[in-house]
Amino acid sequence: xxxxxxxxxxxxxxxxxxxxxxxxxxxxxxxxxxxxxxxxxxxxxxxxxxxxxxxxxxxxxxxxxxxxxxxxxxxxxxxxxxxxxxxxxxxxxxxxxxxxxxxxxxxxxxxxxxxxxxxxxxxxxxxxxxxxxxxxxxxxxxxxxxxxxxxxxxxxxxxxxxxxxxxxxxxxxxxxxxxxxxxxxxxxxxxxxxxxxxxxxxxxxxxxxxxxxxxxxxxxxxxxxxxxxxxxxxxxxxxxxxxxxxxxxxxxxxxxxxxxxxxxxxxxxxxxxxxxxxxxxxxxxxxxxxxx
Numbered sequence: 595x596x597x598x599x600x601x602x603x604x605x606x607x608x609x610x611x612x613x614x615x616x617x618x619x620x621x622x623x624x625x626x627x628x629x630x631x632x633x634x635x636x637x638x639x640x641x642x643x644x645x646x647x648x649x650x651x652x653x654x655x656x657x658x659x660x661x662x663x664x665x666x667x668x669x670x671x672x673x674x675x676x677x678x679x680x681x682x683x684x685x686x687x688x689x690x691x692x693x694x695x696x697x698x699x700x701x702x703x704x705x706x707x708x709x710x711x712x713x714x715x716x717x718x719x720x721x722x723x724x725x726x727x728x729x730x731x732x733x734x735x736x737x738x739x740x741x742x743x744x745x746x747x748x749x750x751x752x753x754x755x756x757x758x759x760x761x762x763x764x765x766x767x768x769x770x771x772x773x774x775x776x777x778x779x780x781x782x783x784x785x786x787x788x789x790x791x792x793x794x795x796x797x798x799x800x801x802x803x804x805x806x807x808x809x810x811x812x813x814x815x816x817x818x819x820x821x822x823x824x825x826x827x828x829x830x831x832x833x834x835x836x837x838x839x840x841x842x843x844x845x846x847x848x849x850x851x852x853x854x855x856x857x858x859x860x861x862x863x864x865x866x867x868x869x870x871x872x873x874x875x876x877x878x879x880x881x882x883x884x885x886x
Contacts, residue, residue, distance in 0.1 A: 611839065615839070620820055625787070630691075637795055639816065640705065671791060735801075766778065819839075825870065826869050842865055849861060
């Protein structure tokens, strides 16, 4: 059985990279507004459907279809924050959670209205290929996951740590009221950050479509794993989101093989429970007021 461990680690890291990308996109939203978007999984799902529509129905090449999907998700995230989140931003935490969930379910309902329970296969940008490293099998999809997430992590680090825009977002993360008092247009920056976070989630949706048959409920699957990775890594931590995603991906594969296949479905729930009980801040979390 131990001979399977290298393969499980490679497969776990690859799927963990997908979880990490979802968690990273949620973390970007959280860093600006300290709001966890519980409708984010459905937006990721919509991105995969949009790419399919643009590539298949509109017969666009894959790259333009991808860019158009990302642009639509950016606009949707921008408008979502401006129209639905910002008007109630000072309300009870529960109202923010319910608004995010309501928007997510509405989006899911619209997709189900069009497709029902029909399973949809997203077009692939490249052929499926496998490579062998000793006895370990690595797929081209897994390599793509790793490359995209690492590029996005580096880009996010540079933007949030080395630019004026990043310093402003950091200031808003510490205190939005203080940021507004020194002349920062908090609402506009938050709108842009929500757009960026949703656009980044669109990339996660595209990667998701490479390994899963799409259906309207895939957003719930995505949200749970992204939120678990974000919880484990620590709210507000970009590298924590990636580490959390990798750990959950590996745990799912290892526990699912050596203990019980049930752990493939319940690992994310167990991680959330254990982390909140033992270390609510996660591995690399920062102090901030949490708005769920």
